[in-house]
Amino acid sequence: MSHSENGVGVRQAQKLQSRRALLDAGLHLLEQQNLSGLGVREVTRAAGMSPAGFYRHFSGMSELGVTLVEESLASLHGMIRGAFAEQRGQQDPEALIDSAVEVVAAHVREHRAHVRFLARERHGGVREVREAIGAELRRFADEVAGALAAQPVSRGWSAEEVRMLAELYVDLLVTSATAFLEAGPEGEREVARTARTRLRLISVGRRHWHEG
Amino acid sequence: MSHSENGVGVRQAQKLQSRRALLDAGLHLLEQQNLSGLGVREVTRAAGMSPAGFYRHFSGMSELGVTLVEESLASLHGMIRGAFAEQRGQQDPEALIDSAVEVVAAHVREHRAHVRFLARERHGGVREVREAIGAELRRFADEVAGALAAQPVSRGWSAEEVRMLAELYVDLLVTSATAFLEAGPEGEREVARTARTRLRLISVGRRHWHEG
DNA sequence: TCATTCAGTAAACAACTGTTTGCCGACTCG
DNA sequence: CGAGTCGGCAAACAGTTGTTTACTGAATGA
Known part of the structure; x- marks a missing residue:
């Protein structure tokens, strides 16, 4: 029996962590800015991720x-x-x-x-x-x-x-x-x-x- | 006596008209967007003016x-x-x-x-x-x-x-x-x-x- | 009339943007 | 172990951006 049934594999966890980093970075940037002016690159940079990675989490x-x-x-x-x-x-x-x-x-x-x-x-x-x-x-x-x-x-x-x-x-x-x-x-x-x-x-x- | 004392020369009037065009264009664009995401070029383009002209009216x-x-x-x-x-x-x-x-x-x-x-x-x-x-x-x-x-x-x-x-x-x-x-x-x-x-x-x- | 003022311009600057591509390498699972 | 999945990356794309520069030409006012 692996962890396939509770959804907490290493992979899943890492993905969630990245997603969290994006959300946190976004939330932080949005304290001095509006969503309509927030950029993908800006967020990924603040989250320590490559721009392309963003699209693995959000459209x-x-x-x-x-x-x-x-x-x-x-x-x-x-x-x-x-x-x-x-x-x-x-x-x-x-x-x-x-x-x-x-x-x-x-x-x-x-x-x-x-x-x-x-x-x-x-x-x-x-x-x-x-x-x-x-x-x-x-x-x-x-x-x-x-x-x-x-x-x-x-x-x-x-x-x-x-x-x-x-x-x-x-x-x-x-x-x-x-x-x-x-x-x-x-x-x-x-x-x-x-x-x-x-x-x-x-x-x-x-x-x-x-x-x- | 010229119009120097009431401030309504042809020049002044044209400048005011341009300023108005910028404000109107901005206001229009801001109906679907936030100010923090609004660009100088975007506004001047909509107002029919060159980008540099913007700075004659606003800093x-x-x-x-x-x-x-x-x-x-x-x-x-x-x-x-x-x-x-x-x-x-x-x-x-x-x-x-x-x-x-x-x-x-x-x-x-x-x-x-x-x-x-x-x-x-x-x-x-x-x-x-x-x-x-x-x-x-x-x-x-x-x-x-x-x-x-x-x-x-x-x-x-x-x-x-x-x-x-x-x-x-x-x-x-x-x-x-x-x-x-x-x-x-x-x-x-x-x-x-x-x-x-x-x-x-x-x-x-x-x-x-x-x-x- | 004629020098001066100044709103608006075109061009150049370096830096930035969103999104797609192909790829790598670590995780997953039989 | 071995095939397959898939999160993340680098690179390239074709633009975009804010701002400064030197300029033009019409309005100005003595």
Whole structure:
């Protein structure tokens, strides 16, 4: 019995390592540049590989970009699920807001380059990447909508109203994430404070929405 | 007396026309591309000019970018002032929200390329342009803060609370603008509807903020 | 009228680009 | 062991790029 069935041969591992090197090099270069201006040679040079080698892993730059999108949002998805798990255990909306903001802050702290990439390419010049980010964000809103619908505060809200609200929350969190990014570590507390205030303002509006 | 004192000689006019051609060509190319990937030769070719001519007008690409930023926000500024003028004449917050959203919608409708440029480069790879957009947006928030402070609803709000609120409004309007952009003309009504709902939700939250 | 200014040009610079080709050599697997 | 797979490389392709140079010729203004 060889390692053919678990897919972790020496060969496979080396290929994956090269692929990782390309992705890391690309991510690094994209901190000061846009994807639409990133070159194949530039990336391979930074990854210590010959230009031709790039095409063993990606058909072109936009494919590398889409891969980075998936990678960037995968970890966030996990953290969000964690935050929702906390919600089930406790009902205080203040605490939920605090933990949501903290989740975002932590994610930006630990995945700076990925988040910067998302912010930069969300409206960037490469359509495939833009669409990938948009689709992922829409799925994200789906999850939030599901969680909101389960809250007792949502009694009397239609499905589309809840969906709207979810999109608002997502947009606010995305905005907060880019604010964390621009503020840097020293301004983190301040950004978190305004993010919490914004969310609380929505909370209040939500409670008094159906009153006339 | 020649035209030396009003600056509208034939020479000046021709130069301005060329400059305009460069800016228009750039703006057009930037609809499918990022500034960090835009080339001097590319722009001059599209503008019907020799590459060297570019440097008679701009020191480099980022200077052209900053010029486009100023240009892009100048018209919006005017429209915003108009919307605020309407406010003074009438107190219904619903109507103010409606007119604010309509101002944004109209601006996107009439300046698609400029708005797309702003959305694309707001977090783009060219620092000078990013900073120019950020500064302009902050001035925008100043104006909104001033207008909010004048509203009777703001009684009991501190200056920083009002400022926070103004930034929230600006972020929401910017988000709405990019939503208009992505939706296209046919989805405009829908985007306007959710934009209004968001603003109303904030309105409600604002009224009930200081209640415990 | 006539010297001056200056927007725009053509040409040259060295360096860069994406992509394809054929090849090598280490891994894979019966 | 031996045939086959395949990730990575060097080289060549036919362009492209930003920027500087010295120039031309029309607009300028005394």
